[in-house]
Amino acid sequence: xxxxxxxxxxxxxxxxxxxxxxxxxxxxxxxxxxxxxxxxxxxxxxxxxxxxxxxxxxxxxxxxxxxxxxxxxxxxxxxxxxxxxxxxxxxxxxxxxxxxxxxxxxxxxxxxxxxxxxxxxxxxxxxxxxxxxxxxxxxxxxxxxxxxxxxxxxxxxxxxxxxxxxxxxxxxxxxxxxxxxxxxxxxxxxxxxxxxxxxxxxxxxxxxxxxxxxxxxxxxxxxxxxxxxxxxxxxxxxxxxxxxxxxxxxxxxxxxxxxxxxxxxxxxxxxxxxxxxxxxxxxxxxxxxxxxxxxxxxxxxxxxxxxxxxxxxxxxxxxxxxxxxxxxxxxxxxxxxxxxx
Amino acid sequence: xxxxxxxxxxxxxxxxxxxxxxxxxxxxxxxxxxxxxxxxxxxxxxxxxxxxxxxxxxxxxxxxxxxxxxxxxxxxxxxxxxxxxxxxxxxxxxxxxxxxxxxxxxxxxxxxxxxxxxxxxxxxxxxxxxxxxxxxxxxxxxxxxxxxxxxxxxxxxxxxxxxxxxxxxxxxxxxxxxxxxxxxxxxxxxxxxxxxxxxxxxxxxxxxxxxxxxxxxxxxxxxxxxxxxxxxxxxxxxxxxxxxxxxxxxxxxxxxxxxxxxxxxxxxxxxxxxxxxxxxxxxxxxxxxxxxxxxxxxxxxxxxxxxxxxxxxxxxxxxxxxxxxxxxxxxxxxxxxxxxx
Numbered sequence: 001x002x003x004x005x006x007x008x009x010x011x012x013x014x015x016x017x018x019x020x021x022x023x024x025x026x027x028x029x030x031x032x033x034x035x036x037x038x039x040x041x042x043x044x045x046x047x048x049x050x051x052x053x054x055x056x057x058x059x060x061x062x063x064x065x066x067x068x069x070x071x072x073x074x075x076x077x078x079x080x081x082x083x084x085x086x087x088x089x090x091x092x093x094x095x096x097x098x099x100x101x102x103x104x105x106x107x108x109x110x111x112x113x114x115x116x117x118x119x120x121x122x123x124x125x126x127x128x129x130x131x132x133x134x135x136x137x138x139x140x141x142x143x144x145x146x147x148x149x150x151x152x153x154x155x156x157x158x159x160x161x162x163x164x165x166x167x168x169x170x171x172x173x174x175x176x177x178x179x180x181x182x183x184x185x186x187x188x189x190x191x192x193x194x195x196x197x198x199x200x201x202x203x204x205x206x207x208x209x210x211x212x213x214x215x216x217x218x219x220x221x222x223x224x225x226x227x228x229x230x231x232x233x234x235x236x237x238x239x240x241x242x243x244x245x246x247x248x249x250x251x252x253x254x255x256x257x258x259x260x261x262x263x264x265x266x267x268x269x270x271x272x273x274x275x276x277x278x279x280x281x282x283x284x285x286x287x288x289x290x291x292x293x294x295x296x297x298x299x300x301x302x303x304x305x306x307x308x309x310x311x312x313x314x315x316x317x318x319x320x321x322x323x324x325x326x327x328x329x330x331x332x333x334x335x336x337x338x339x340x341x
Numbered sequence: 342x343x344x345x346x347x348x349x350x351x352x353x354x355x356x357x358x359x360x361x362x363x364x365x366x367x368x369x370x371x372x373x374x375x376x377x378x379x380x381x382x383x384x385x386x387x388x389x390x391x392x393x394x395x396x397x398x399x400x401x402x403x404x405x406x407x408x409x410x411x412x413x414x415x416x417x418x419x420x421x422x423x424x425x426x427x428x429x430x431x432x433x434x435x436x437x438x439x440x441x442x443x444x445x446x447x448x449x450x451x452x453x454x455x456x457x458x459x460x461x462x463x464x465x466x467x468x469x470x471x472x473x474x475x476x477x478x479x480x481x482x483x484x485x486x487x488x489x490x491x492x493x494x495x496x497x498x499x500x501x502x503x504x505x506x507x508x509x510x511x512x513x514x515x516x517x518x519x520x521x522x523x524x525x526x527x528x529x530x531x532x533x534x535x536x537x538x539x540x541x542x543x544x545x546x547x548x549x550x551x552x553x554x555x556x557x558x559x560x561x562x563x564x565x566x567x568x569x570x571x572x573x574x575x576x577x578x579x580x581x582x583x584x585x586x587x588x589x590x591x592x593x594x595x596x597x598x599x600x601x602x603x604x605x606x607x608x609x610x611x612x613x614x615x616x617x618x619x620x621x622x623x624x625x626x627x628x629x630x631x632x633x634x635x636x637x638x639x640x641x642x643x644x645x646x647x648x649x650x651x652x653x654x655x656x657x658x659x660x661x662x663x664x665x666x667x668x669x670x671x672x673x674x675x676x677x678x679x680x681x682x
Binding site: 094253 | 390405410423424427428431432434435436438440441442443444445447448457460461463569573594595598602623624625628629630
């Protein structure tokens with residue numbers, strides 16, 4: 001590797017001070033355009049590369065956003081969307097020449113919390129998924145001085161920054177998709193009633209059904225657990241209780257798998273006798289037989305929007321109102337299980 | 342936020358020079374134990390936090406490892422293991438107080454390549470998945486001066502650092518698992534023959550079968566594509582050609598889904614008439630009916646081992662032999678589809 005070209009080498013070759021080189025490179029300071037162009041030309045000719053560590057030290061900015069991750073092994077499919085979220089966040093960071101730093105809760109705790117990471121200039125801001133099982137992350141973040149954006153709407157109104165996908169709107173969208181394809185008697189199979197996302201999706205679905213055709217709306221049945229087996233049992237009961245049902249809507253892929261097994265168990269053909277559609281698209285839907293249609297969520301878009309909001313906050317003065325964005329990031333993904341009637 | 346406690350504040354309060362404070366904090370320099378303890382006590386009392394940017398600038402180390410990612414939306418399930426790999430890498434970085442920086446190929450290209458990121462002290466080293474579709478990543482990394490570890494064994498011997506899971510050994514392990522459960526006439530259904538992982542798994546499987554029971558070994562059938570539909574068609578042909586087959590081994594979950602559908606289509610009950618087992622465990626196997634047994638790969642372990650190897654390389658002098666590790670990171674995951682006969 002050739003010797004490193006430093007700011008001193010550039011200053012010597014250009015016949016100016018290191019301060020002038022530094023200012024010329026950063027586009028600041030008082031100097032003639034001619035001088036600035038000369039310095040930039042010399043720097044380029046010599047193959048000068050700025051030292052990112054030096055630049056960050058001078059600016060006292062980490063140029064880094066922390067992303068808090070659970071860090072347990074084998075969890076990719078416990079929350080199959082984290083990779084998409086991180087990927088979207090990462091792409092926007094890259095656009096802005098910033099780093100996405102993955103943070104481990106144990107490491108954050110050992111360091112003394114987000115505040116310390118922020119004060120040590122390891123991160124300029126923070127993202128984390130705000131889920132019921134990680135509510136303490138939000139509480140800790142709110143007490144810290146580190147700017148942050150939570151991914152996920154809190155259960156009760158709260159004065160902090162968050163972005164989320166609007167699951168009620170996605171539920172309304174779902175209703176209109178099945179109505180447009182000619183289905184009239186939906187049954188909605190969800191996981192346990194206390195799962196916020198499923199409940200929001202059902203509320204939107206129900207509201208759209210009520211607004212479209214007063215007096216007739218789908219039934220909702222909640223499985224005891226978010227497992228294939230629980231969903232199969234619940235769907236069997238639902239199909240026996242609602243023999244006129246013409247389409248099953250499920251709150252996610254695992255429930256859809258159970259619903260498909262229940263239909264087969266009862267001798268219903270999907271889609272000839274019964275339509276089937278789910279929220280979210282991951283391999284269970286795409287590789288089932290028949291392929292299950294889905295209202296899919298753009299988790300990549302959620303991650304990239306979260307970074308955009310955080311960058312906006314970092315550039316704003318103190319004392320702002322919280323930024324709370326409900327994003328409409330969903331789309332229809334057709335599948336063999338939901339033909340037009 | 343209270344005013345930041347600097348190294349100068351600590352020096353003033355302790356009655357020593359800033360150089361002494363700096364050396365005391367870093368555990369270097371000549372001074373009495375008494376002085377060192379005094380400085381550390383004062384620093385702690387004042388709540389001094391080292392400035393990570395300053396420390397990194399002084400040491401000229403980024404304390405960061407780059408991880409090259411494709412960055413396309415919706416790819417989580419094209420390679421469902423990346424999240425696990427990243428998670429494992431991230432955990433070991435955190436243990437060593439290092440950052441895992443996600444890198445976007447477009448961003449790397451715009452910067453002028455890995456060498457520039459390394460020379461600008463943005464990363465100390467690099468990890469990337471070495472797959473056929475990203476062979477140019479390896480070529481570029483090999484030309485750069487940035488230390489790196491590729492995740493994935495190259496197709497032909499090559500003098501660079503890599504780690505991989507030993508798929509031939511996993512294939513042998515698979516054979517012994519089914520033999521131990523009493524199965525005697527396996528058929529192995531894989532995706533296209535040119536997929537390296539599937540071919541390695543088959544070679545190991547075949548070698549173990551040949552060594553265990555000379556003259557009798559499983560047949561292999563390659564589906565035209567790695568899709569459920571192609572696997573279903575291939576499995577139907579296989580079961581018609583090999584009516585004595587007592588267990589189907591598939592090279593991954595999507596193929597397993599097709600094989601399960603084929604068995605049902607031909608009226609075979611799984612597992613009563615026919616056992617089924619797959620390599621890899623992701624939701625298709627866990628949520629199928631019956632639940633499909635698997636030889637699962639520890640991708641979290643692959644990621645964490647890759648970082649360990651990279652850290653080892655960073656601490657070694659130049660001119661070393663390449664580190665090329667085949668890891669034995671797989672295990673049996675029981676499922677309803679493979680009972681003991």
